[in-house]
Amino acid sequence: MPLPSVSWRRLLQRPRLLVQGVLAVSACAWVSTVCTFGNTALPRRSTSSNCQAFACQHGLLQSRLPQDALQRWGRPSWLLRERRLISSRRAATTETDTDLYDVLKLSKDASVAEVKKAYYREAKEAHPDKWQGDAVKQERFQAVAEAYQTLADPVRRQQYDLRGLAGLAYLKTNATRLFGPPPWRVLIGRTDHWAWAPDQRDYCIKLIASSIPNGIAGVTVQSIEAAYEEAFETRVAVLLDRVSEEQAKDTVNEIEEYGLAVKAEPIEGERSNEKESPIIYFRRIQREIAEVSESLREAAVTLDVETANSEEESNAEFEKWVDMVRGLRSELRAAAKGWEEFKLSQTK
Numbered sequence: 001m002p003l004p005s006v007s008w009r010r011l012l013q014r015p016r017l018l019v020q021g022v023l024a025v026s027a028c029a030w031v032s033t034v035c036t037f038g039n040t041a042l043p044r045r046s047t048s049s050n051c052q053a054f055a056c057q058h059g060l061l062q063s064r065l066p067q068d069a070l071q072r073w074g075r076p077s078w079l080l081r082e083r084r085l086i087s088s089r090r091a092a093t094t095e096t097d098t099d100l101y102d103v104l105k106l107s108k109d110a111s112v113a114e115v116k117k118a119y120y121r122e123a124k125e126a127h128p129d130k131w132q133g134d135a136v137k138q139e140r141f142q143a144v145a146e147a148y149q150t151l152a153d154p155v156r157r158q159q160y161d162l163r164g165l166a167g168l169a170y171l172k173t174n175a176t177r178l179f180g181p182p183p184w185r186v187l188i189g190r191t192d193h194w195a196w197a198p199d200q201r202d203y204c205i206k207l208i209a210s211s212i213p214n215g216i217a218g219v220t221v222q223s224i225e226a227a228y229e230e231a232f233e234t235r236v237a238v239l240l241d242r243v244s245e246e247q248a249k250d251t252v253n254e255i256e257e258y259g260l261a262v263k264a265e266p267i268e269g270e271r272s273n274e275k276e277s278p279i280i281y282f283r284r285i286q287r288e289i290a291e292v293s294e295s296l297r298e299a300a301v302t303l304d305v306e307t308a309n310s311e312e313e314s315n316a317e318f319e320k321w322v323d324m325v326r327g328l329r330s331e332l333r334a335a336a337k338g339w340e341e342f343k344l345s346q347t348k
Contacts, residue, residue, distance in 0.1 A: 100160060103147040108161070112152050112338035113278075119148035120274045123179050145175035149327070152334035171330060172323045178331075180273035182266040184248035186240040189261040190231045204228065204260075208239070211254035213247055216240065217280075244272065278342040282335040289328040296321035 101108060104118040122144045124130075131137035149171060150156045159167045188208070190196050195204040209224050219240065230237035239262070240251060248264035255262045276284065299318045 099165065100147040100150055103143055104151065106151070110151070111341050112334060113341065115148060115151045116274075116338070119144060119152075120179075120271060123148075123175075124269075127179070141179075142173070142175045145178050146173045149173045149178065149330060152337075153330045154337045155333055156330065171326060174324075174327065178327075180271045181245060182268065183242040183270055183272040183275075184240075184245050184264055184266050185238055185242065186248050186251050187263045187265070188227060188231050188237055188239040188255070189263075190235045191261045193259055193261075195258070195260065196232070201228070207258055208255060208260075211251060211258070212240070213250050216243055216247055242267065242270075242272070242275070278335070278339040282332075282339045285328060285332045285335045289325065289332060292321060292324045292328055296325055 101110075104110075104115065104122055106115065106118050110118070123141060126137045126140040126144060128134075128138050128141060150160055150168065156168060156171070159169075194200065195207060205221075205224055205228050208228065209221060212219055212224075224239070227237045227239045240248060243251075245264075245266070252262050252264045273281070273284075296318075299321050303315070303318050
């Protein structure tokens with residue numbers, strides 16, 4: 001680019017503008033240094049172009065460049081434009097991403113209990129069992145699970161509120177496991193079996209009680225007696241309600257050995273994890289993470305280090321348990337937060 005010619009006569013006739021030009025050189029160099037050191041979005045411009053623009057505007061230099069080029073290179077024009085760019089970028093970064101809140105139809109101040117309630121409401125509407133072969137509903141079901149995994153976890157939720165989806169670390173979400181299985185119940189029916197004779201009442205109750213596995217919450221001698229009396233009067237009664245599938249089937253197998261009529265069935269429209277209290281949820285996740293961590297340890301022991309980087313099949317079992325531990329750790333933080341919110345609500 002050809003340099004502008006200097007009008008020395010004008011330069012000598014205007015000493016004050018000469019001093020201003022020198023000060024402009026120093027100011028431009030200082031601004032350029034501050035912008036570079038402060039790591040801002042302002043580009044470092046050439047000092048000579050700014051000084052030439054200043055001198056040309058005040059008649060110290062005769063430029064061969066068009067006026068629009070001087071305006072484009074001049075400091076006032078680009079500085080104002082860059083400041084607008086910085087303001088827009090700051091506004092964009094501080095604007096909160098609300099996509100996940102919209103997925104669950106929640107406000108930003110929703111509690112963990114409200115997030116959980118909204119999750120089951122939306123997940124039931126998009127469950128694959130309800131929409132067989134519908135790819136759109138399956139994607140919706142997965143999106144609802146991922147939204148819940150983030151908004152229920154206080155750590156991931158804070159990262160999302162501050163930085164949006166781009167600020168979240170990858171976390172594999174198993175939507176089917178997160179949704180949980182349906183609760184089961186066990187029905188018992190009165191038949192012509194000799195154990196249902198009126199004089200065998202106590203014996204039948206003891207027989208039923210010995211067949212139920214230990215550790216089922218809410219099962220007492222009084223509840224078994226109440227189920228027996230109801231079955232004796234109406235022929236059918238609920239013996240166990242809202243238990244796991246394993247507990248229900250074990251109970252049925254034990255009672256059937258004595259020839260009594262009993263049946264296990266899932267409770268449609270409900271999920272075993274949906275009605276859990278905060279303390280039960282917290283303890284269940286603690287138990288599950290302990291079991292999965294042990295499985296991860298066993299997988300790590302059997303992992304062949306020499307072939308770990310070359311054979312993907314040898315890593316499949318190990319990676320599966322790693323993903324499950326990460327997911328359960330996120331659920332444990334959510335359970336702890338939900339329990340804390342529940343305790344605070346009880347003190348009010």
